Amino acid sequence: MAVRFEQIQDCQQTNARLGRLHTPHGTIETPIFMPVGTLATVKTMSPEELKAIGSQIILANTYHLYLRPGHEIVREAGGLHTFMNWNRPILTDSGGFQVFSLSKLRKITEEGVSFRSHLSGEPLFLGPEQAMEIQNALGSDIAMAFDECAPYPADREYVRQSAERTVRWLKRCKEAHQRTDSQALFGIVQGGMYPDLRVENAKAIVDLDLPGYAIGGLSVGESKEQMYEMISHTTPYLPKDKPRYLMGVGSPDALIRGVMLGIDMFDCVLPTRIARNGTAMTSQGRLVVKKAEYARDFTSLDPECDCYTCTKYTRAYIRHLVKADETFGLRLISYHNLHFLLQLMTKVREAIRNKQLPEFANRFLTQYYGSDELSVRF
């Protein structure tokens, strides 16, 4: 099997777990945050920088790479690892989410989804077989099943039919999957905001016995409490000896809460996206470095941080770069933000190891959000 999960330690107070995920490109310590490299590059960052901040695995987007440069070119290059000079694990999503969120004029049938490229308008088709073929060509360590991420809000009947189709698509993905010894196929649990549909869907997907399971269709507009509720309803039906991946979630509170609910893997564009707006994640919460008040602030982005950005540059300099649209400003904030989330996950793993996760979580969140509003929930 391409991927094997090993649970190292339970958290006695929560459902968090410490684990190791063995992949063809190395072993990942979980829980982990995965930086997103949409187009075979984590925006502004070099692979060496990603390693320097402790990125164990990155994510790349099937839909985007299918459109540009095309999976055949990546295959000819020797796969995504060689193409982008990244020799650690890669997870690729299936394109399902982007087909629904980015493309135009999509039409869903049992066969798959017809849509138009959000770039060229070209008519295209993705179904389970195509998503698997593309991911096979990309050569990621973990491939995701082709699913429909139902819109939010959506009525129960729509979500039920969509989730059931996702199970049928998953069977076809499993059938079409070509490289089972070098690439693991993860299934995705859907079911919208309906607990019973989530449970039913989780059971049906787990029946297919895959090396890992994701929870999809969350962080789509619902409240965080609703998201946590859906996770709580799902995880009891996911096997303990397989990794669990919560898709598209990356805010510090959701990462910590997700871990406590038994999630092992997360990804999100948040750290690099907010960097482009000049926003840093710091131990004191978000800092909008573009603000005028930082023009003469010669302290670092985060006084508690020892990353490259924080040891070498001031808020005043970074603000200047961001205001002047200088790429190096984005580099510095992206570097810091990714380092921040990866460090957070390192501390979360330490806290699980030391049986102090709730205490750590309370302390961290109170400092980050400036109140104990979030922390009291634990």
Place this chain on the structure above:
Amino acid sequence: MAVRFEQIQDCQQTNARLGRLHTPHGTIETPIFMPVGTLATVKTMSPEELKAIGSQIILANTYHLYLRPGHEIVREAGGLHTFMNWNRPILTDSGGFQVFSLSKLRKITEEGVSFRSHLSGEPLFLGPEQAMEIQNALGSDIAMAFDECAPYPADREYVRQSAERTVRWLKRCKEAHQRTDSQALFGIVQGGMYPDLRVENAKAIVDLDLPGYAIGGLSVGESKEQMYEMISHTTPYLPKDKPRYLMGVGSPDALIRGVMLGIDMFDCVLPTRIARNGTAMTSQGRLVVKKAEYARDFTSLDPECDCYTCTKYTRAYIRHLVKADETFGLRLISYHNLHFLLQLMTKVREAIRNKQLPEFANRFLTQYYGSDELSVRF
């Protein structure tokens, strides 16, 4: 004196010379190309990367930094070196060139230039005293005199008056210059495309006994032959024991030809600007990596190059990044292009040392431009 030039070796076949320029932030081996860090950042590059490719000195723009973030902020930060985390030498231009090339509604008087910011439209004024005050605040190792770069073409009478005013402005710069032991003031020879005005201007400026001299007002639209002719008329009047700086020139042929005419220092935005168009400078000439023919080209940008970009990435990958507007693509090409020009200057210095400059020049230019059209001139 803040800056001292030491000539190490003459070239017997040309006017090229090997030298050392001692500055408060270290010694530079000349002839040298200076990467341009307009806004206190060499576009897309980190200071560590600039050092890795052998940048000995960089240039920053007074006009741009005066507008953003303002020289007072840089002064408060402890000067440009601290502000931007660069501990090697920095040369700042005077803002003169940008006032003429970028700003709107400028009005020149004996006092200086009234203009409007190209960003905000705000009315501003720069004269010799202001240019010196700003550069003093920036704390560069080398400050440039405030000059007028006459337009091209311009009639003789206009150029004569402008060049004479530039001499009077230089006197005021020298007068206003505050930090003579930590910052050197270089004068700038003007005179348009009129050999006798160039000579007259050079004499008048050299009379003021400065630690270095630049040739300005070239590469403004005239032919390269005309530019070389103007340099040839000027350098005989510049003292041998002072560094000579040809402003705004960076194409490989002009660098080599400039060195042969006795120039020690060059700067140009060319390597980073063409990177933004997806163009690389290679030992085989310019390569427009965006072209469709490179979509499946899994070789490096330059087969003869051993830089980070060329040892790790393919044309196909870089083309993909450039087509997708990914910052990392610009980083990779900028890195390579700057490395290319800095390596060229290293080879030029070696060739002078080995008394083989003309042979090296012929070989290099024939390969770069794909013909011996340029090389036969030597």
